[in-house]
Amino acid sequence: MIAHYGYADGSGEYYLIVDTDRCDGCGRCVEVCPNDILELAPDDYGKTVVRVKDEFVNSIGYICPACKRRDERCESVCEHAALSYTW
Amino acid sequence: MLVAGIDIGSLTAKALILEDSKIRAYAIIPTGVDSEGTSKKVMNSALERAELSLEDLEYVVSTGYGRVIVPFANKNITEISCHAKGAVFLFPSVRTILDMGGQDCKAIRCDASGKVQNFAMNDKCAAGTGRFFEIIAETMELPLEELGGLSLEAMSAAKISSACVVFAKSEVLALLRKGVDKKNILAGINEAVALRVFALLNRVGIEKDFAITGGIAKNVGVVRKVEEKVGLKALIAEEPQIVGALGAALFAKEALEQV
Amino acid sequence: MLVAGVDVGSLTVKAVILKDGEVAATTTLITGDDAATAARTAINEALKSLAERGVSATLDSLDYVVATGVGRKEVAFAHEVKTDVRCDAVGARHLFPSVRTVVDIGAESCKVIRLSKKGRVEDFTANDKCASGTGMFLDTLAKVIGVGVEKLGELSLKAKEPAKISSMCVVFAESEVISYIHKKTPVEDIIAGVHESISNRIFGMMNRVGIEKDVALVGGVARNVGVVRALEARAGENILVPEAPQIAGALGAALIAAKACEGGA
Numbered sequence: 001m002i003a004h005y006g007y008a009d010g011s012g013e014y015y016l017i018v019d020t021d022r023c024d025g026c027g028r029c030v031e032v033c034p035n036d037i038l039e040l041a042p043d044d045y046g047k048t049v050v051r052v053k054d055e056f057v058n059s060i061g062y063i064c065p066a067c068k069r070r071d072e073r074c075e076s077v078c079e080h081a082a083l084s085y086t087w
Numbered sequence: 088m089l090v091a092g093i094d095i096g097s098l099t100a101k102a103l104i105l106e107d108s109k110i111r112a113y114a115i116i117p118t119g120v121d122s123e124g125t126s127k128k129v130m131n132s133a134l135e136r137a138e139l140s141l142e143d144l145e146y147v148v149s150t151g152y153g154r155v156i157v158p159f160a161n162k163n164i165t166e167i168s169c170h171a172k173g174a175v176f177l178f179p180s181v182r183t184i185l186d187m188g189g190q191d192c193k194a195i196r197c198d199a200s201g202k203v204q205n206f207a208m209n210d211k212c213a214a215g216t217g218r219f220f221e222i223i224a225e226t227m228e229l230p231l232e233e234l235g236g237l238s239l240e241a242m243s244a245a246k247i248s249s250a251c252v253v254f255a256k257s258e259v260l261a262l263l264r265k266g267v268d269k270k271n272i273l274a275g276i277n278e279a280v281a282l283r284v285f286a287l288l289n290r291v292g293i294e295k296d297f298a299i300t301g302g303i304a305k306n307v308g309v310v311r312k313v314e315e316k317v318g319l320k321a322l323i324a325e326e327p328q329i330v331g332a333l334g335a336a337l338f339a340k341e342a343l344e345q346v
Numbered sequence: 347m348l349v350a351g352v353d354v355g356s357l358t359v360k361a362v363i364l365k366d367g368e369v370a371a372t373t374t375l376i377t378g379d380d381a382a383t384a385a386r387t388a389i390n391e392a393l394k395s396l397a398e399r400g401v402s403a404t405l406d407s408l409d410y411v412v413a414t415g416v417g418r419k420e421v422a423f424a425h426e427v428k429t430d431v432r433c434d435a436v437g438a439r440h441l442f443p444s445v446r447t448v449v450d451i452g453a454e455s456c457k458v459i460r461l462s463k464k465g466r467v468e469d470f471t472a473n474d475k476c477a478s479g480t481g482m483f484l485d486t487l488a489k490v491i492g493v494g495v496e497k498l499g500e501l502s503l504k505a506k507e508p509a510k511i512s513s514m515c516v517v518f519a520e521s522e523v524i525s526y527i528h529k530k531t532p533v534e535d536i537i538a539g540v541h542e543s544i545s546n547r548i549f550g551m552m553n554r555v556g557i558e559k560d561v562a563l564v565g566g567v568a569r570n571v572g573v574v575r576a577l578e579a580r581a582g583e584n585i586l587v588p589e590a591p592q593i594a595g596a597l598g599a600a601l602i603a604a605k606a607c608e609g610g611a
Contacts, residue, residue: 001203001204001205001206002291004205004207004208004291007208007210007211007212008209009212009473009475009476009514013286015207044165044167044168044203045168045202057211058210058512059550061554062514062546062550062551063550065550065554066554069556087554120525190518211513211514212476212515213517218517218518222517250475251475251476252477252516252517254475264379
């Protein structure tokens with residue numbers, strides 16, 4: 001399942017995209033996020049995968065783009081290319 | 088086998104009772120400020136219609152924004168999965184679902200069994216939601232239920248450049264001051280909303296058949312505009328608001344069958 | 347040399363007249379439904395105020411006029427139009443020569459511009475489709491709270507514990523504010539919460555573009571001291587605010603007009 005967390009507003013589209021088929025629940029991305037917006041949780045079909053915490057989904061466009069300038073980001077530390085983003 | 092699904096949305100709460108594979112009864116009430124109290128009220132309302140009591144139900148699944156506070160639910164499942172499950176039950180050929188609810192919009196792709204393959208949701212922004220139409224109806228001094236029908240009589244669609252409720256409201260007021268026909272304004276509103284939800288649908292990709300669920304599916308004007316953009320006829324349930332609760336009830340049935 | 351800059355915004359039109367490079371007159375008035383007429387009225391008002399200072403001039407005696415803002419194409423008497431981003435950058439840089447990050451919060455739009463050391467626009471991000479982060483956000487919530495927009499700043503400074511407002515969308519934030527009012531939360535705390543919310547939004551945009559010192563805030567909303575404080579706290583940076591933040595864009599346009607005069611004729 002491809003889960004798009006985020007939204008589109010007047011200034012653009014801000015989605016963090018998780019491919020839950022590729023995610024193996026290792027948690028590396030959760031550790032590396034400097035803003036603690038990710039968590040591991042079982043999805044509706046029983047598989048434990050990464051998701052964006054409910055309280056941060058609507059702030060993704062304000063929190064995440066700053067990581068563009070970081071070497072270690074959720075998307076770069078994932079060994080299965082399960083994460084991507086739209087900005 | 089008697090099971091129930093209960094969907095606590097931000098504007099309305101829905102409860103549905105399933106007997107084996109048939110819908111026995113359902114109820115829809117405004118959520119209000121007390122989600123927990125509402126969950127009991129809407130469940131009782133559906134039980135009354137079915138002439139049953141809570142003890143008759145073997146399993147209850149809750150979903151929606153308020154799913155975690157339903158005291159009598161055995162399990163809670165996200166509305167994304169419940170909408171997919173419910174829609175496929177009603178229309179087995181459906182693979183793309185657009186849910187336009189009270190305060191959010193969701194685009195869902197699913198497989199033949201109703202399992203979600205891809206989804207995107209927009210609940211940050213009121214554009215294209217029930218709230219949006221409520222505010223526009225108020226601004227234009229028209230009853231909400233007439234918005235759809237009126238827009239279809241428009242000669243041309245006024246240009247509304249913003250899907251943002253606040254800006255759209257200003258634009259509507261300015262157009263009203265200029266004497267633009269209300270029907271044309273409504274058509275313009277629907278166009279702005281359709282563009283917005285079309286972008287959301289494109290994010291997940293569109294595959295036929297296409298269904299629209301949620302309260303806004305009752306607005307024929309918006310439905311028509313969305314169909315134009317998507318290029319597909321939209322399948323719409325007789326009561327589009329209960330699809331989530333139906334899906335939750337189906338998950339309840341599955342849970343029992345697994346035991 | 348007499349030049350002018352006209353900034354036609356969604357809520358207000360601003361006109362600035364420079365005489366020999368110095369600000370000689372400024373006007374601000376409501377744009378209304380007819381931007382073309384509003385622009386003309388604004389420039390005429392500015393010319394009148396110029397006359398009151400002993401400099402008699404008409405529209406024709408202006409050597410060069412540059413228009414900017416969302417309604418810039420409606421300014422029939424402009425010689426040239428320039429983008430808001432450009433004019434904001436030039437205006438802010440003139441007011442604060444050390445500025446590298448310009449934040450403009452207007453009535454219906456917000457933008458963040460990053461400048462190079464030399465003052466050239468390097469990057470920017472703008473929003474004019476969503477009311478959150480704009481004056482509309484404050485305006486709408488002020489109405490719900492029952493307080494005039496001009497009072498928001500001073501009231502928020504008295505807050506003890508800013509209320510948490512999690513929604514960015516005005517429509518949803520409105521519901522949150524209403525429930526705080528029902529809970530009898532002190533008005534100052536609610537307003538401070540509203541300011542925090544808008545500054546979070548703006549800070550997110552600043553992050554997108556990258557923050558370089560010094561940071562300046564322009565646009566009508568900069569007159570709200572509560573927003574300035576909230577943004578300073580969020581960004582962890584001191585923020586420079588000019589005395590008349592609303593006219594920064596028009597000032598920039600006028601300076602560009604002055605440059606055009608020197609260069610050309």
